[in-house]
Amino acid sequence: MSQVATPEGMALELDSVSFAYPRRPVLQEVSFTVAAGAFCVLLGPNGAGKTTLFSLITRLFLCRSGSIRIFGHDLGREGREALGRLGVVFQQPTLDLDLSVDQNLRYYGALQGHPDRIMGTRIREALCDADLAERAGEKVRHLSGGQRRRLELARALLNDPRLLLADEPTVGLDIQSRRDIIVRVREGCGSRGVGVLWATHLVDEVEPHDQLVVLHQGRVVRQGIASAILAETGSKTVHQAYSLLTGGGPKS
Numbered sequence: 547m548s549q550v551a552t553p554e555g556m557a558l559e560l561d562s563v564s565f566a567y568p569r570r571p572v573l574q575e576v577s578f579t580v581a582a583g584a585f586c587v588l589l590g591p592n593g594a595g596k597t598t599l600f601s602l603i604t605r606l607f608l609c610r611s612g613s614i615r616i617f618g619h620d621l622g623r624e625g626r627e628a629l630g631r632l633g634v635v636f637q638q639p640t641l642d643l644d645l646s647v648d649q650n651l652r653y654y655g656a657l658q659g660h661p662d663r664i665m666g667t668r669i670r671e672a673l674c675d676a677d678l679a680e681r682a683g684e685k686v687r688h689l690s691g692g693q694r695r696r697l698e699l700a701r702a703l704l705n706d707p708r709l710l711l712a713d714e715p716t717v718g719l720d721i722q723s724r725r726d727i728i729v730r731v732r733e734g735c736g737s738r739g740v741g742v743l744w745a746t747h748l749v750d751e752v753e754p755h756d757q758l759v760v761l762h763q764g765r766v767v768r769q770g771i772a773s774a775i776l777a778e779t780g781s782k783t784v785h786q787a788y789s790l791l792t793g794g795g796p797k798s
């Protein structure tokens with residue numbers, strides 16, 4: 547794997563990324579960066595273009611306008627190196643409900659080319675971290691929504707990524723499960739130095755020290771440290787800042 551020096555220590559760099567579905571422009575000149583090891587919230591309402599952006603960063607869609615670099619590797623020219631550093635939790639769940647918790651992780655490990663004996667240890671650790679060790683042999687169908695999301699996050703981290711992309715992973719969960727998941731991700735990724743790009747439309751998921759990128763109608767309308775954005779806009783809350791920046795507001 548080739549190593550590219552990244553003097554700014556950037557995990558992710560998007561430069562003037564634009565994208566359109568047939569007859570529907572969605573993203574316009576989107577530029578922002580995520581520093582290595584930082585927690586960055588991509589905040590925007592339904593339809594802002596968050597999932598489309600994730601599809602471009604994961605190369606489900608080709609980025610034809612603008613550029614995307616992951617730890618200095620251009621996604622178009624060095625896709626393998628760039629994608630090899632990513633862990634992803636998509637908005638739509640992708641677990642096999644009829645496989646056990648353990649089998650879902652082993653299957654993912656096999657797809658990544660890891661020998662079963664190495665994965666065994668990693669999977670046991672991952673399930674302990676996710677508080678799912680006692681459910682290892684059960685079918686995923688029998689897990690709660692929050693437990694399934696914890697399993698997907700554990701799976702995304704199995705490969706020791708340096709950047710985790712999470713597309714609205716708390717949608718549909720109750721408040722307690724939401725808090726539990728975000729606290730786990732903040733602590734787990736923070737202690738391992740894993741950067742996170744966390745897409746959400748929920749303003750209460752933003753902490754003052756987070757990097758914040760506000761996406762509205764396919765454009766970045768503000769980016770920076772959340773507390774600085776509050777100060778710049780004279781706002782007391784993220785919800786208030788968002789309303790000022792967009793003339794509306796996502797849910798709290």
Ligand SMILES: Nc1ncnc2c1ncn2[C@@H]1O[C@H](COP(=O)(O)OP(=O)(O)OP(=O)(O)O)[C@@H](O)[C@H]1O
Nearest residue numbers: 567568570572590591592593594595596597598599
């Ligand atoms: N495959 C597609 N074909 C055409 N239009 C699409 C397609 N997928 C999304 N869109 C449109 O692109 C816009 C952005 O959608 P996208 O899913 O990226 O937003 P989002 O911020 O992730 O919203 P949500 O939180 O609701 O998923 C919306 O207007 C949506 O209707």
